Amino acid sequence: MPTKRFFLRSLASALALTLGGAALHFSVLHAATTTAPSFPNKPVRIIVPVAAGGSADKLTRTLAERLSVLWGQSVVVENIAGASGTIGAAKVAKAAPDGYTLLQQGEGLTLNGILFRALPYDTNKSFTPIVKAVVSPQVLVVNPGTGLNTLADYLARAKAQPESISLALPGNGGIAHVAHEILAQETGAKVNYIPYPGGGPAAVDVIAGHANATLITLAAVTEYVRAGRLRALAVTTAYRSPALPQVPTVAEAAQLPGFSVESWQGYFAPVGTPQAVVQKINRDINLVLQSPEIRAQLEAQGFKVAGGTSADLAKSLQAEQPLYAHAIKTAGLALR
Structure with missing residues (x-):
């Protein structure tokens, strides 16, 4: 588009x-x-x-x-x-x-x-x-128990089973919401948005399994990703983050050239x-x-x-x- x-x-x-x-x-x-x-x-x-x-x-x-x-x-x-x-x-x-x-x-x-x-x-x-x-980049993270290992897995499920993935939003209408809406429009993915009062509560609920995923400022969850409590699928910027260099960009992982959202x-x-x-x-x-x-x-x-x-x-x-x-x-x- x-x-x-x-x-x-x-x-x-x-x-x-x-x-x-x-x-x-x-x-x-x-x-x-x-x-x-x-x-x-x-x-x-x-x-x-x-x-x-x-x-x-x-x-x-x-x-x-x-x-x-x-x-x-x-x-x-x-x-x-x-x-x-x-x-x-x-x-x-x-x-x-x-x-x-x-x-x-x-x-x-x-x-x-x-x-x-x-x-x-x-x-x-x-x-x-x-x-x-x-x-900072935004990063899409999931609970490891979801079985979603890559962004391709996430998008495939979100398209095959619309709204089966619960996405904890760190604020309704924030940058994460806008970024995910753009991703959804580009790919046809449909998830169930659940607004939270901030990134902290959203991340905690994903770790606890009360929600499947969150799109959140990377700095809020780097420690959880390194500890294996959350799995990072992709960052929204055009560049990979030096803090988690193994995590691909959305542009790379979803084959969407030009996709870049930086908060x-x-x-x-x-x-x-x-x-x-x-x-x-x-x-x-x-x-x-x-x-x-x-x-x-x-x-x-x-x-x-x-x-x-x-x-x-x-x-x-x-x-x-x-x-x-x-x-x-x-x-x-x-x-x-």
Whole structure:
């Protein structure tokens, strides 16, 4: 289907350009000598709008621990799950614009703005971008007891026995949902989608056998795959992940040239937050991300460090909005 493949190639190109820009900006950011504001002088709260245990939670807790040391203040991670992340996002949108309440979000911020008819905030106007922290593949994993050993096995069963495979979704309408819908449209596979409040609960239920599979950010399940508790069938990016190099791409395993979906995770502040505070948070998160120990730790989990300026993240948001809108329309996902 040429239209979908054009979207996927365009998305990969747009994100590659964004990440390239982020890399160019980092050396300047790292060397900046701007006087930092007197921030923070009290605890900082980062709201993660999904349940604990998933990739977003793991990333944020890793950063929070290091930022606490750097700032000499507690950095508290608060999980507020529900409504595909919109409840947590709404809480940040209504918070004081002073840098003490931050939001962890990724492409879900854009997707929710497309999928929901009404939101308790304005996706384009309620938040100030701070930094795109990491990018990551999505990975399709199954319970080893399913007998599904390859993506070809998975697709064959999903076509021969429609909806016989239960797929735990880490959020309804998220990047995993969109990616799987594109895969389904390309191959004719039909599964039974079961929404979960986040990647952690979804992975746990697949391990326990309550669901057969999940499509999830790779960093959320690398340890489970290495331990043999989950079987990885394919990653959604055009490249294999160094964290699990034996796992093929969807493009390889399903013979779908051009298939590529890459997710990302970053941080936002309420609109109106002073630019000096935004710049300080951006600079310090970049410092943490670029430390050899943290970079190695995140890459071992399956993340790829991005970094860059707040302007880089703003450009990325602008680039992905029309592309995801096209993908959602093509996949037939209904507005809620």
